[in-house]
Amino acid sequence: MPRDGAITRNKIMDVAQSMVLDVGLAGTSVEKVIEEAEVTKSTFFYHFKTKHDLAASLIVRYAKDDRQHFCDAMEKAEQLSRDPLQQLLIFLGLFIEMTDQLEEPFPGCLYASYCYQSGAISTDIMADVKDMMHFWRQRLVEKIDEIMPLYAPRIPVENFQVADHLLTTFEGAFILSKIMKEPKLASQQLVQCRNYIELLFEARK
Secondary structure, eight states: OOOHHHHHHHHHHHHHHHHHHHHTTTTOOHHHHHHHHTOOHHHHHHHOSSHHHHHHHHHHHHHHHHHHHHHHHHHHHHHHOSSHHHHHHHHHHHHHHHHHTOOSSOOOOHHHHHHHTGGGSOHHHHHHHHHHHHHHHHHHHHHHHHHTTTEEESSOOOHHHHHHHHHHHHHHHHHHHHHHTOTHHHHHHHHHHHHHHHHHEEEOO
């Protein structure tokens, strides 16, 4: 069990993350977080020296969870099939299943929220966001590199282009779902992404 201090810190971060996803970092004030988290000002500043410190902690936690979700899904996909194309399709299917369960209020994407207001965010924090984008891209490129010797792309395409398309769909689907207030839109777009992968590759003769 986490200590009371960890519970309070997580509660503050949960409240702050919800606000950032709803109104952006600029619209998230320390005073409002303190009020919604039902903590004292001294308690808040015991855990976070500044709003910038809070923002940095949020993205570190979000990226850690994101990396774990990716690794868990890929590991499961690789356990369920030895074929790299099927592994990628299963990986996408696991995220389709996850996003299909999302309901209002739609959570959105913290990466996108930070990028929208990058001018108000330190380069260190934006570097953390960039690192996660590179993590997704590199891991997807590695899987696509396993696929290409076995399955010929039906159109000329580079491994990183396919990886970037997948990453763009993941990020864009969350953004569009939140803007349109259509939670199921995210999973629907991931289905289209999976369809693209199925249509793109054919077994070599």
